Amino acid sequence: MKEKELRRSLAVLPIGTVMKLTSLSARQIRYYEEQGLVIPERNEGNRRMYSLNDIDTLLEIKDYLTEGINMAGIKHIYEEKAKEEAEKKARMEQPLTDADVRRILRDEFLSVGGLKKEDQFTFRNRTL
DNA sequence: TTTCTCACA
DNA sequence: TGTGAGAA
Numbered sequence: 001m002k003e004k005e006l007r008r009s010l011a012v013l014p015i016g017t018v019m020k021l022t023s024l025s026a027r028q029i030r031y032y033e034e035q036g037l038v039i040p041e042r043n044e045g046n047r048r049m050y051s052l053n054d055i056d057t058l059l060e061i062k063d064y065l066t067e068g069i070n071m072a073g074i075k076h077i078y079e080e081k082a083k084e085e086a087e088k089k090a091r092m093e094q095p096l097t098d099a100d101v102r103r104i105l106r107d108e109f110l111s112v113g114g115l116k117k118e119d120q121f122t123f124r125n126r127t128l
Numbered sequence: 129t130t131t132c133t134c135a136c137a
Numbered sequence: 138t139g140t141g142a143g144a145a
Contacts, residue, residue, distance in 0.1 A: 015130085015131065045132090046132065047130085047131060047132075
């Protein structure tokens with residue numbers, strides 16, 4: 001399930017193809033790029049090269065526009081989506097804090113000992 | 129031929 | 138957002 005994502009992210013389509021696939025004008029496609037909604041790569045000749053993922057987001061943008069959402073609204077949608085993914089990544093890369101480890105170990109002990117969470121388990125006068 | 133950037137009777 | 142100019 002990772003191979004597919006890599007291929008979908010490969011920028012291989014020139015703007016002309018994207019125009020046909022999305023029925024958007026080159027002007028619009030470039031404008032959406034200015035707004036940070038799509039970030040095509042550039043080839044040797046400074047030509048924009050789009051990936052299948054770019055096509056998808058451009059089609060999404062078209063839908064939002066049809067639904068009456070303006071550019072500002074669309075930008076908000078993608079900004080929040082990016083923010084959520086950033087937080088998710090941060091959580092994945094975030095090592096367990098001491099507090100997390102202690103909580104996990106405590107639950108383990110309570111489970112193995114057949115004790116209930118409601119029972120207090122103390123060690124050296126500290127709740128574990 | 130296609131795409132790029134820039135600018136606006 | 139469209140359109141045209143001049144360059145690559």
